[in-house]
Structure formats: structure tokens, C-alpha cells
Amino acid sequence: MSTKSDFLFGVVIGAAIGASVALLYAPRSGEETRDDLRRRGDELKETASEKVRDAVQRAEALTDQIKERTTEIAGTVRDTASSLATRVESKIGSHREPPSDSIQSS
Numbered sequence: 001m002s003t004k005s006d007f008l009f010g011v012v013i014g015a016a017i018g019a020s021v022a023l024l025y026a027p028r029s030g031e032e033t034r035d036d037l038r039r040r041g042d043e044l045k046e047t048a049s050e051k052v053r054d055a056v057q058r059a060e061a062l063t064d065q066i067k068e069r070t071t072e073i074a075g076t077v078r079d080t081a082s083s084l085a086t087r088v089e090s091k092i093g094s095h096r097e098p099p100s101d102s103i104q105s106s
Contacts, residue, residue: 028036 026033
């Protein structure tokens, strides 16, 4: 049992020495470190929020452009289809044969 207690004593002494050295070499106090971490966290949060806002604005602008272009293309397709339909009808109409007399007299 003495080996276990010696080991435990060594761990406690080692931890105390480690903590003392850390306090001596720490560039800032715990409060300063926490404040710095909090400030950096706030900055990171704000930066992320700005990037999200920018991305949303770009996506909305792109969506508007796509809607406008789609409307333009739909109008062009509609006009072209109407023009083609008119041309086809006029071609068919000019090639139709008048009804023959034999069919009318029956």
C-alpha cells in the first residue's frame, strides 16, 4: 500500500509544481484570457453573421436575375412559337386543295 500512496503523493506534488510553473509563465491572468476568448468569439460570431448576410444577399440577387431571365426566355419562346404556328397555318392554307365538284354534288 505504501507504493500506491507514494505514487498518489507524487502526482499531487507534480500537479502543484505544474500549476505553479504555469502561473509564473502565464502571460495573462485567467480573467484576461477569458475576456480575450470572449472578445475573439464575439468577433468570429460577427464575421460569420456578416458572411451569411452577404451570401443571402448574393443568393437573392441571383434568384432575381434568374427569374428575370426566365421570364424573358419564356416570352421569346412564346413569341417564336406563335410566329411559327402562324407561318405553318399560312403554308397549310395555301396548299389546301379546293373541294372537288364531285364531292360537292354527292
